[in-house]
């Protein structure tokens with residue numbers, strides 16, 4: 114029966130969103146991401162799916178759905194699923210996090226990808242500085258206020274606040290059904306009112322079904338809602354009192370966090386120094402009239418890693434990196450101005466500390482989520498070892514990209530759908546507690562099984 118929805122990922126797990134929406138004659142994928150623990154029973158400890166085998170190694174363990182007319186010829190060259198012309202009309206992307214985009218690279222490049230204008234800028238930054246899963250696809254852009262059609266479906270994108278700019282939820286009119294899809298959201302970020310806009314807009318369209326994330330719907334969620342402005346306050350305090358180098362590790366595309374650390378640096382007379390990759394992203398995002406980002410060269414410096422010959426010579430660097438060399442900040446520059454720098458250093462770049470040789474007594478701010486599994490705990494321990502090694506203090510400081518449980522309930526109440534499908538959560542069954550005194554039906558998803566929307 115059509116229209117119908119099939120969840121191929123995000124089922125009883127955080128991340129891995131892959132939802133196929135079908136009406137008579139039209140088929141659209143909502144996100145096509147990588148699950149955080151996708152295949153870790155088979156692929157970990159240095160064992161990786163072979164790129165040369167396309168989707169084959171992932172099909173082997175059911176890590177990608179075998180949907181005809183979805184994948185590229187290259188992805189299917191060695192699989193029992195044979196390549197055919199696309200039978201999926203479009204991929205509609207909520208935001209540019211890997212758990213929503215990560216598997217798009219396997220799909221047929223003939224399938225266009227719809228995304229927000231900001232997401233297309235982020236995509237082009239990654240494309241220039243490494244690669245992007247959207248690289249081979251035609252990218253079609255939207256903004257809040259637009260409506261667009263794919264076959265018989267009409268999409269109404271509405272912005273939401275999340276830990277990356279350009280995040281959207283959607284209301285989708287599909288045959289006789291109306292579906293609302295939240296993507297990932299929070300209300301406590303600097304643009305929390307955008308999520309309220311989504312709830313209002315969705316309620317107006319009277320969706321029969323709500324597909325909502327529930328990352329923090331869990332027993333042990335502390336419900337603590339550190340806001341980004343609290344992170345900023347604490348960062349200002351820590352950076353302000355430091356009399357040595359301050360460095361921090363945080364997600365390079367979290368623009369709120371970049372602004373937080375830029376403000377903390379300015380308030381204490383320091384200069385924020387970021388990686389070349391982040392510099393490319395900030396340059397691209399400066400074209401977005403709705404976003405405020407620090408300007409490269411003017412507001413923030415760019416860190417130049419030593420490569421090959423160690424001479425900071427053009428020939429050592431990729432062409433996209435060369436324009437940063439002239440005004441770039443090297444390890445010895447940081448060492449010379451330790452009290453004037455706030456350095457953004459991703460964990461994989463920590464060996465730079467060996468060249469920087471900072472004086473003991475500096476400050477490290479771990480501006481990321483606390484570890485939630487064994488692998489994360491191991492990584493956190495390694496980070497702490499590095500911080501101990503250079504004799505710095507370690508402070509964890511973070512505002513979540515996701516709403517706590519009570520605010521997920523508020524969204525469910527506000528949208529007012531008749532049926533709720535919880536996705537991007539380990540505990541879909543816990544949504545039952547939200548139903549007290551309400552009439553809506555809880556429909557936890559079953560992986561790979563179509564649900565009719567009317």
Ligand SMILES: [Zn+2]
Nearest residue numbers: 208210275297
């Ligand atoms: Zn996300």
